[in-house]
Amino acid sequence: MINIEKLRALIAREIEKMNFNSRHPQELYMPVDYIMSMGGKRLRPVLCLMACRLFTDDIFDCLRPAVAIELFHNFTLLHDDIMDKADMRRGRPTVHKKWGENTAIISGDVMVVLSFDLISSAKPDILPRLLSVFNRTAVEVCEGQQMDMNFETISRVDENSYLEMIKLKTSVLIAASMEIGAIAAGASTKDSGLMYESGLNLGLAFQLQDDVMDLYGDQDKFGKKPGGDILMNKKTILLIKAFETADEKTANKITDIMEKEQDPETKISEIKNIFDQLDVKEAADRMTNDYFQEALRKLNGASCNPERKKEFGEFIETVMNRKS
């Protein structure tokens, strides 16, 4: 089994090479250095390198695209935090809290530009394919973010719209990470397409599980209080499944609790009780598992090293169990 920490170290070194801490004007690049040095799981670049390793031992050409994806992902976090008025990220003040909104806007902007620049530095023979995936994905992520913002203004969202939103906002970038890794490895269009499909399903599974864990996760393990999504009236798969299965009376009761001003603990426990009665956790878990199994099926369809496939499968299994 490959040591994931080694991949993370390679990614960290590649990020360091960008020298954000010595670029000018400092006011522009300090926030970029700050958010890029915060670490985090580096899930997308790791998936990118892991996908590359399915088809080749030489992951060198994949490092810059992997960092491009991480830069783009962190740009979305930076701008999303402004839009969500979030004060904290990974236990530290967000960029706009620390340096103000204007700097957060323009620092995010330069991160998008730099992510395109990194992708553009790929070898000419794979450049058009990389650009095609990366550009389309970047557009879709913006569309997903806008859809998410739209959902805040409506009280009920149906399952299909919700799945479309999380697909665009989250899954396509996971999918692109895997496809780009495969392209960088010189994989065939068929295989890189399978990687994309696998990533799309994996991304959906990740997000659905996130929704479930926000309420049912172990506080000690996740470091945050359960029920945050309920307090913010966020549309999650739990809420959507609840509305789907509830009779009219119960649905109205959910709406009442959502709209009522009340003690946070009470709100969470009242909603959770209804969720439990309706077995929505089980329904969401089944759905998550279905997407995860489909991700594995697509992965297994690719023509590549079976040992590495196994390794990849184990890695995403670990991510799903949140042991990493």
Added chain:
Amino acid sequence: MINIEKLRALIAREIEKMNFNSRHPQELYMPVDYIMSMGGKRLRPVLCLMACRLFTDDIFDCLRPAVAIELFHNFTLLHDDIMDKADMRRGRPTVHKKWGENTAIISGDVMVVLSFDLISSAKPDILPRLLSVFNRTAVEVCEGQQMDMNFETISRVDENSYLEMIKLKTSVLIAASMEIGAIAAGASTKDSGLMYESGLNLGLAFQLQDDVMDLYGDQDKFGKKPGGDILMNKKTILLIKAFETADEKTANKITDIMEKEQDPETKISEIKNIFDQLDVKEAADRMTNDYFQEALRKLNGASCNPERKKEFGEFIETVMNRKS
């Protein structure tokens, strides 16, 4: 002489082809459609097409890169307007006034992405050169915007820093427009480099003239009251030249007027009197003309159709005289 309106019509048609008004989610693309339909002089894409015409009659391959540049330029306007808290643009409410800041941020983001996507659609043989100019320029524009924001927090800026700022914030995109036009036409690296140099000087001349016109321009012709920059204590070439030539007493007087709360008309006329005594308009005009002449010299150094060169020279002359 080519009909510039015809070029503008070609650009408008190419923008229309992007179908911003029918893309989803509408909330994301309506603002893009709004700002891209406002028109304006389309200076950058026109310069791009004109530069292309210096080397070839076939400007077809240049249309998408030209629109990419216009999209990127309008993205900068959109985000700058948020940062400057500007209410109006081209006589209409700014995007963030009309749809809110969050939508303005994310709509601007998708515009950058789409501009990269348009550039990426170029033919493989010129793609790496186009990406190289476009990406570097995009980074520099962000750097220039941050430098401009930094200048707001300091009371005096020296001439070199100011020129560096306007070079990055304004000139490099004019320069890139011309270089990209030349590259799309298949021009040699030497010639496309000369186009870039010409554009860099032209951009400086444009910005310096803008600074002068803000105070000395004809209100009927420019549609705005003279002296706006003075009221905002903006660092302009006039203010910088004034500080450069003023004795200590006069320099202190300028600083006093800048810091004092007073009637806008009085503030403008007091500063203008000092500028007139110090002949700063003449100094700025000389500098503007020097850059403009250098732009023409670089243009004339290129190996291309002499008739078209003349036409190009006449066009930028018209732009400088603001008759267009």
